[in-house]
Amino acid sequence: MVTEQEVEAIGQVLVDPKQPLQARFRALFTLRGLGGPGAIAWISRAFDDDSALLKHELAYCLGQMQDSRAIPVLTGVLRDTRQEPMVRHEAGEALGAIGNPQVLELLRQYCSDPVVEVAETCQLAVRRLEWLQQHPGQPTVAGPYLSVDPAPPAEERDMGQLREALLDETLPLFDRYRLRCGSALFRHEVGYVLGQLQHEAAVPQLAATLARPAESPMVRHECAEALGAIARPSCLAALHAHAADPERVVRESCLVALDMYEQESGPFQQDRPEQPRPPP
Template sequence: MVTEQEVEAVGQTLVDPQQPLQARFRALFTLRGLGGPVAIAWISRAFDDDSALLKHELAYCLGQMQDRRAIPMLLDVLRDTRQEPMVRHEAGEALGAIGDPEVLEILKQYSTDPVVESTQSPSVFLELPLWPGRCWDITTTWTQGGSAEGAGLRCGSALFRHEIGYVLGQMQQEAAVPQLAAALARPTESPMVRHECAEALGAIARPACLAALRAHVADPERVVRESCEVALDMYAHETGSTFQYADGLERLRSPLS
């Protein structure tokens, strides 16, 4: 049984900028797994952080939780033009993932947003057959034909390429590593695409991934170097003996482990 004090302690780790980014990510994914209003409140508090990568993942986790109590915060993020485009785009996707009809008109409104990442995210979800219980099977389209993975990372919008990187990470196939590493190394590529490629390499966790990630831990683009930092932590988890990445509670209960 998880106590309210333990949830609070995990939340404190998430919002503490003095904590290592890896620890904050593990805390975030722990809160996602716990769910409920207290977890949502702690995740929402972290949107004041100055890391676009962390805020992007906050929105992603709120969408995965599919709890309509997260809608007000996600709407605030989507509307806030001071937020980075990749954060606003993820807020739009999260709202679509929650799938509450009350946000439909707002998503329609932001499908014409002047920032392209914010425009495309609501548009994607407006085209879904709608909504709860449905799943958009992008993997079928993007991974047929063997070499489609690599081709996809060079075509379409930045959002499209970003989502391809995400899907390839979920598939965890070593065949995708050269294309992901090449996209990560391409300085002309959108930072939001490079970040997703880094996280995908961390999830695939093969030796070739390690070299690619280490090559960019000092990248001049903050979101890229932070993504590599987190991805190296994911790599360590995937190749280690720990049961789950979202181990905020375990670390709290066994601080010496």
């Protein structure tokens, strides 16, 4: 049983801007794993930080915890137009992940937000909550990746049909998301899913997208984190190459990804749920 003092010690690392970003990320994912009001309070305090990457991950973790006590702080982040679009987007996604229908009207208000990533995220979150209402009793965390996703997986299992639907831009975004594989938001989630799969076959495309300066920083950051999650030697060159990238969110993602690589490759695992790795 973790004591309040131990939670406080971890929280102090998270909110301390003098700490290396890698250490703050480890503290964040430790708090996510612990859960409870104390962890939520410490995570919420860190939204005053100046790192968009850290705040993005704060919102992600609050959503994955699926604790309705996080709704007020996430609502505030979504409403705050001073926050970076990728942070507001993740707050909207987190509100959908928690699964509480009390936020439906709020999310509907932001379905037409002038920031397209925020608007699309809220549209997805609304559809997810409506889907949950239509399918009561179904598990909200399914599959081998232990994550709460923006949409339930598709029932289709034919790979040809799945690929065709994934690339069909005429389909509603929610239906394309159900494929778990357009928009910058969609490409961002493609990078996330490839990282979860943790298969080396995805490395060339992830590295190529990371190296594309014209791509959205929101997408490039997710590609960097995905390379860290895959954690194979073939990932290192791309991550080192962009560890000093002009885009702060990209270079910070590369530094965190290199730390993830060291943790995955070393004898100790980071404090987060272990992800299954497909055979090479």
